[in-house]
Amino acid sequence: MESLATTAEALSVHQEINRTSVPFPDEAGVNELFEDCAARHVDAVAVVHRDRKLTYGELNELANGLADVLRTRGVLPGDTVGVCVERSPELIVGLLAVLKCGAAYLPFDASWPDERLRTLFGDARCRRVLTDRNEALSARFPECEVVPAVYAEPPRGRTNPVVPVRSHDVAYINFTSGSTGKPKGVPIQHHAIARLVFGAVYARLDAHARLLQLAPVSFDAATFEIWGALLHGGTCVLYPGKNLRLSELKRVLDEHRVTVLFLTTALFNTVVIEAPETLGGLDTLLTGGEEHSLKHMAKALQHYGRDRLVSVYGPTECTTFATFHPVRELRPEDPALPIGRPIQNTRLYVVDGEKLCAPGETGEVLLAGAGLSPGYLGMPGITRQRFIDRDVAGRPERLYRTGDRAYLRADGDLVFQGRQDDQVKISGFRIELGEVAHHIRSHPTVKQSYVMATELATGEKALVAFVVPHGEDLTPEGLRTHLRTRLPGYMVPSAIHLRASLPLTATGKVDRRVLLSSRPGTTGVTPL
Template sequence: MTSIDAGLPGLISHYARTTPDALAVTDGETTLTYAGLEAAARDFAQVLRERGIRPGDAVGVLLPHSVPTVVTQLAVWCAGGHYVPLDPDYPPPRIATMLETAGAVLTVGSKDLTEAAGIPGDRALLPPAGSEQAGDATPFAEYDPDAVAYVMFTSGSTGRPKGVAVTHRGIAGLAHRPEYVTITPRDRVLFHSPVTFDASAFEVWGALANGAAVAVSTADRLSPTGLARDAERLGATVTVLTTALFHHLAARRSPLFGVLRGVLAGGEALSAQHARSVLRAHPWLELVNGYGPTEATTFATAHRVTDADCDGPPPIGRPVAGTTAYVMDEHGEPVAPGVRGELWLGGPRLALGYVGQPDRTAERFVDHPAAGRLYRTGDVVSARPDGTLDFHGRTDDQIKVRGFRIEPGEIEHALREHAGVADAAVVVQRPAPDDARLVAFVVPEDGAAPGAAALRAHLEERLPAHLVPNVWGFVDALPMTGVGKVDRRALAERPVDGDGTDSPPAPAASLSPLQQVVADLWSQALGFPVDDPAADFIALGGHSLLALCVVEDLREDLGVEMSLADFFAAPTVAAQAAHVEQALLRLHEGPGTPDDAPSPSVVEDPR
């Protein structure tokens, strides 16, 4: 019998002793057994110590999904530090802010990634290259369950991201022997979520805490089609999906569900229609609706979804893994079953707070006189008589888009830094149940609108892609409520053109037959007619999940592969039709295509 008394490092050491040859990590080409993983982590921990890492130090991890990523994270713990996952696609200023906020003294990453992020050479370290046996010369650091395990960043309303300090006790309690999903030593958990998304921590440690294997998707950000291929190639049995991606896969009847045994979906409200369609097509599937903020270590409540649950909105379930849950009124008093209130969470898995933000920490993490230390989620829920929770929305302006938690204030703060912006407000509009679009309403400075393209470029230099609005509107003034606050509900219901321009469009040129094919696919994805070869997908409100619909239809209808990078590099109807034409010519030429001819790349995932 294993125990979490020694934390995840101790559990992995246990498996390295008792089942040394069991598979721990694989990407399909590189594999590590539990003995090999522990040895590789000890070896790299020694390197970290030689570079000055001491207990309590923060280490940035700027790596794509890979076996070395898993080794590095464990090695940081072995050295006594905590890791800070970084996304290579984030703008350098964003990465710099995250490293500064977390107080990282070193960043592990390939030379090209650390240089692109602007990290000085004396603060960068190459990732582990092998798995040499290190013996007992580099033992794991002494385990402290209340020490920080990793710092995960979420959107911040003040204009700076919030670094949530998750403890070793928190992640160990979440991962070891979860009662809310089945993970056995025979399972392989797919590691595919963005490393800056807290589901990725469950994908790695949920496997290794239970003697299972981490199945690493090395083709970073796979398309849904590629995700199914990768799951089958790696023998994955369990995965975590954002709710938006689950809906997308369900609507397109993805073969992924036929490969897996268990799926955890979380991030937004789960569609009963999509859940029912998946369960009826794959009745063996263990489908879990998971809920939880990063501040409560990923999953705080969970519910095993059945067909009967799909008669209405599926519940978010009951507390799991030691979490306590209270439905409170505005005075912090419990409300009766069936009455809506704010969800306050407690238990041993609460984070320590926000790094470097004591005031913000004190605001959200409170000492309740009867229930102890609790985290105020800002989510509105109600409890059924048996304690099962139903989700009803938010108490504040925070929003969820395609699984990402977004504080509109962070985007608005960045917009106001533009010289042409006097004020701004950001809301979510939902033109269809499965389509959430981030919309920015901008009040121009001195009445001269800077233009959507300029503002988009301004944000792309400062914020990650999921914080850049899809749709833009320019207004003379923001609507206000009776108490003087921005009327976000009115903005969410206000129609706006995709690019936010008020000038009449120029007459559209006629479409060629191939341009018409592309335009028809765009129309189907966007939900309105597109008939201009110069039309721009992003300006029309398109986003990555809608783009995936187009590239998958191109593959199914024409046999053409197009990556999202290619899609957004040529975002007009005419440019994409030209790309499709070249791809069709290469397909027609067959194996005689010159070696130096450009070839379609693997379709990437939007997350």
């Protein structure tokens, strides 16, 4: 095993920030942890959705009943079950039922293109789908067995299934954008979920916690929102609508006395500017997914005070959150908001080449600890590139290379400095510009293309594409239609500009500055 070179100064600051080890239940599956919790909190409210409430006892019985149905359909330990259910109690029942079978759940959105979903199902070896859209999905994917998630008389079971589930078994699979044009499957193990929500240093998670479930279940923030409540005896409050309205958000937060909320950076900025009173009743407001605007954070500090805001950071490969930074002040000398220190049972290293960085030196952020994924599904080459083994001052570590650049301040806080590659985050979704460009180039009338992220007048980011067509038949709307059959909506560029050629710099690279200055509407991108 190779060793990282280090100095006394670099080693000292890393040893200080990486004292994060705390006890957590790392030998049990999430299903067992939930069942133990349900036995202790039988009559406590587990899930709230509109005017419906399920106690822990009711939720456990419904999940047992659905697990029996899945097992009679042939679901075995180690299988993968697709889950496509609207945000509802049935969604939570379904996730638990899959785990009670010893299987992993693969959450997906029915609006994603068929071609992309078939790729996901194939990579994850998913042959069954649990859904509330039985006929529609049966017609689209006849190769998959469709299992109903909603019943007029839901099956119940008083006895928990006796299924062997180990803590290192896969609990769920998220897919992220891939630079090669193919999404990457990221399996997450049971013990990684336990590491995220037990002994949490970034928010109070206990039987009194009430968490809002707002994120799409295919987005890894949902892992925190659901299991942060249901493994502690707290309440998971399901946001009632598909589309967010700030007036509705305020009503739900106030009516159900939500204590902890996570918002993506873009949504946080919108709420802070348009309706800051929406979040006034929270104990803890977590926000992350993109680099924070100091202007928006200053307004939030002024409105909410210094003991309620927490910035969080983490890639999917490290199970939702990896670092946290309680925002108590904004120092005039700081050019950016720190992303903080590692959360419990997580370690981070800033590395330049094969050398551990001292404070102030910029390098790549490498993560270690119980939250790491075992690797990408069916991609051994990329797994070897991103997950590496190194010796750090006598300590063997399995490390995930994030591709994020940062430096440590003298006090140990991590400050983000951008990406090493062309990956961007927009509204919390991770997007590889190379994947978008790959699908643009696959159009038969596209000669050249260049995709970038640009900043809107509101401070949010958007994708924009510049395309050199073959002939005169290509239109922006025609290209969007092509992309919508291959990519989720959030990966389709907000604006597509057709050009006779792409300007180049003296070194032969595409000149971003010239492109941006010459596009129509230089003050921002016109949304679809």
